[in-house]
Amino acid sequence: EVQLVESGGGLVKPGGSLRLSCAGSGFTFVEYNMNWVRQAPGRGLEWVSSISGTGTDIYYADSVKGRFTISRDNAENSLYLEMSSLRAEDTALYYCSRYGMDVWGKGTTVTVSS
Amino acid sequence: QSVLTQPPSVSAAPGQRITISCSGSSSNIGSNSVSWYQQLPGTAPKLLIYDTFKRPSGIPDRFSGSKSGTSAALGITGLLTGDEADYYCGTWDNSLSAWVFGGGTKLTVL
Numbered sequence: 001e002v003q004l005v006e007s008g009g010g011l012v013k014p015g016g017s018l019r020l021s022c023a024g025s026g027f028t029f030v031e032y033n034m035n036w037v038r039q040a041p042g043r044g045l046e047w048v049s050s051i052s053g054t055g056t057d058i059y060y061a062d063s064v065k066g067r068f069t070i071s072r073d074n075a076e077n078s079l080y081l082e083m084s085s086l087r088a089e090d091t092a093l094y095y096c097s098r099y100g101m102d103v104w105g106k107g108t109t110v111t112v113s114s
Numbered sequence: 115q116s117v118l119t120q121p122p123s124v125s126a127a128p129g130q131r132i133t134i135s136c137s138g139s140s141s142n143i144g145s146n147s148v149s150w151y152q153q154l155p156g157t158a159p160k161l162l163i164y165d166t167f168k169r170p171s172g173i174p175d176r177f178s179g180s181k182s183g184t185s186a187a188l189g190i191t192g193l194l195t196g197d198e199a200d201y202y203c204g205t206w207d208n209s210l211s212a213w214v215f216g217g218g219t220k221l222t223v224l
Contacts, residue, residue, distance in 0.1 A: 035213065037159075037213075044116065044200075044202065044217050044218040045151070045153075045159065045202050045204070045218070046215065047204075047212060047213040047214065047215060059211050059212060059213075061212055062212075095159070100149065100161075100164055101149060101151065101161060101204060101213075102161045102164060102170065103161075104158040104159055104160070105158065106158050107158060
């Protein structure tokens with residue numbers, strides 16, 4: 001079964017940092033581009049970042065550029081999102097998804113509050 | 115303000131047909147295929163339509179996708195109360211080098 005499982009969310013103070021992880025299983029991880037998508041409480045979906053299978057092509061939403069870093073470890077079938085200089089507006093449920101958004105994890109919650 | 119424009123809500127009675135529109139531009143819908151996602155309350159989004167009109171296995175043919183120019187549409191026939199959800203369109207934007215979503219449409223089946 002194809003599965004994505006996110007972890008690493010939590011409560012962090014404004015200006016703080018957090019690292020999210022996403023473990024993939026049931027498919028050949030390196031063959032797929034991967035994405036992070038977030039959803040603020042009561043709001044719509046917002047794409048955050050994408051990374052190609054080999055990690056050579058990386059894209060960020062303007063709202064997180066310079067603060068967030070996406071990476072992957074294909075040997076560990078894992079995707080990461082390093083978040084720094086966090087703001088209240090980064091509070092959201094963060095989803096990991098596979099290329100084309102065909103498979104989604106259940107998400108991990110990030111709350112930025114003092 | 116989303117790059118792709120969807121109506122905030124749509125409603126219809128069980129058994130009826132609805133269409134949800136998604137309006138974009140030449141740099142996104144006009145150039146790339148469109149996907150549609152269903153998000154039931156309290157759950158992660160699920161892919162309904164990819165490559166503009168294709169359905170993943172397990173998605174009933176009551177769901178259909180189409181595109182004309184810089185607009186796309188999701189059609190749902192034979193509405194069920196279980197179809198009540200938020201629906202999002204999405205595609206890649208060549209100018210922004212970013213994936214873009216519509217603001218979402220809340221479907222109510224009365």
